[in-house]
Structures are given as structure tokens and as C-alpha cells.
Amino acid sequence: AQTVTQSQPEMSVQEAETVTLSCTYDTSENNYYLFWYKQPPSRQMILVIRQEAYKQQNATENRFSVNFQKAAKSFSLKISDSQLGDTAMYFCAFIFNNNDMRFGAGTRLTVKP
Amino acid sequence: DTGVSQNPRHKITKRGQNVTFRCDPISEHNRLYWYRQTLGQGPEFLTYFQNEAQLEKSRLLSDRFSAERPKGSFSTLEIQRTEQGDSAMYLCASSLGVGQFTEAFFGQGTRLTVV
Numbered sequence: 407a408q409t410v411t412q413s414q415p416e417m418s419v420q421e422a423e424t425v426t427l428s429c430t431y432d433t434s435e436n437n438y439y440l441f442w443y444k445q446p447p448s449r450q451m452i453l454v455i456r457q458e459a460y461k462q463q464n465a466t467e468n469r470f471s472v473n474f475q476k477a478a479k480s481f482s483l484k485i486s487d488s489q490l491g492d493t494a495m496y497f498c499a500f501i502f503n504n505n506d507m508r509f510g511a512g513t514r515l516t517v518k519p
Numbered sequence: 520d521t522g523v524s525q526n527p528r529h530k531i532t533k534r535g536q537n538v539t540f541r542c543d544p545i546s547e548h549n550r551l552y553w554y555r556q557t558l559g560q561g562p563e564f565l566t567y568f569q570n571e572a573q574l575e576k577s578r579l580l581s582d583r584f585s586a587e588r589p590k591g592s593f594s595t596l597e598i599q600r601t602e603q604g605d606s607a608m609y610l611c612a613s614s615l616g617v618g619q620f621t622e623a624f625f626g627q628g629t630r631l632t633v634v
Contacts, residue, residue, distance in 0.1 A: 509561035
């Protein structure tokens with residue numbers, strides 16, 4: 407079974423600090439993609455960053471970066487210089503060969519001023 | 520607005536009634552997904568279309584649920600004989616996939632309340 411696990415239901419961080427959200431997944435597939443999505447309160451889900459499993463280099467998008475450990479099936483998200491607008495639910499997602507995209511249960515991140 | 524559009528945004532219905540939701544994907548996107556999200560949880564996969572073909576259905580999608588995507592454009596999700604447990608946010612997403620995976624863009628969802 408393909409599963410995605412986010413073990414941190416809630417996290418908080420002070421503005422301008424760095425925070426890391428964890429995600430692990432389970433699959434027997436070799437070709438897949440991983441994503442972090444952000445869902446602000448009462449707003450739609452938007453993509454934060456994506457990682458192709460065949461790429462060894464970790465993806466980076468401005469203040470957001472991932473630590474992708476394929477052997478350990480781990481895909482954590484690091485947010486640097488946290489801003490108040492980063493307050494949201496963050497979902498780790500995984501898509502594999504049959505195009506079925508699965509999500510973790512989410513981590514609620516609060517950035518405190 | 521060229522994003523994914525879902526209608527209605529909110530729906531309140533009595534238990535036992537049928538409801539239908541609509542999703543208009545980004546026009547050139549060939550893939551369309553339906554998810555259900557309950558409060559504080561991640562989206563649960565319901566079904567997926569590539570063009571007009573429904574390629575996968577979750578076992579969450581009981582026989583009371585049906586989805587269509589005629590002509591590979593908009594999609595509808597119908598729930599028959601609604602139950603209180605059907606109360607949730609129903610999310611639609613679309614993506615353009617030509618031999619590779621691409622970003623899925625989400626709509627704002629339809630919030631269903633069954634009373």
C-alpha cells in the first residue's frame with residue numbers, strides 16, 4: 407500500500423526562524439514524485455515545492471527547501487526566515503505510476519510574531 | 520479567472536437527498552482528480568480521470584457516489600441518498616500530464632453539510 411505519514415499534527419515557529427516539517431512515505435515504486443502543498447485558512451491548496459524521485463539534488467524554491475532521503479523514504483520541508491503568511495496547513499503528497507496522488511494528514515504550522 | 524472552478528461553494532442538504540457538484544478544470548488540463556477532506560485531515564483520494572476516462576476509483580467511493588467527465592472537460596460528482604458522514608469539503612484538482620507528472624492545481628472546494 408502507498409501511504410504518506412506526517413507525524414507532527416501541529417508546529418509553531420517564531421517569525422524569521424527556521425522550521426522543518428517531516429514526512430515519510432511507503433512505496434515499492436521506483437518512479438514517483440513528491441510534493442508539499444500549503445492550505446491557508448479557508449483558502450485553496452497551492453503547491454509549495456516538488457521533488458522528482460530520480461533526482462538526487464534536493465529541490466529549493468526561495469525560502470523553501472526539501473531534504474529528500476530516498477532510501478529512508480523521507481521527505482522533509484524546511485522553511486527558512488518564516489513569515490506570518492506561512493501560517494497554514496502543510497500537506498505532503500506523493501504521486502506514483504498510476505497517477506493517484508496521496509496526501510498525508512497534514513501539519514498545522516503557526517508562525518508567531 | 521483561468522484556475523480550477525468548483526460550484527457550488529457551499530451546499531446544505533437534508534439526509535437522503537441527492538447532490539451534484541461541478542468542477543471546471545483548467546482548460547488544457549487532461550487529468551482531473553476528486554478528493555474529500557474532513558476537518559483537520561488531509562485530502563482523501565476519491566477518483567481520477569484522464570480525459571473522459573475514469574481510470575481509478577477509491578473504495579471510499581461507495582455505490583452512492585458517481586463521477587463523470589463527459590468529453591474530457593468539466594466533471595460532476597453526484598452523491599445519492601446523502602448521509603451525515605458525507606459532510607466534508609469536496610476538492611477538485613486538475614493537471615496537465617503528457618508522459619510525466621505535473622503540478623495539480625486545486626479548486627476552492629465545495630463544502631457539503633448534511634443535516
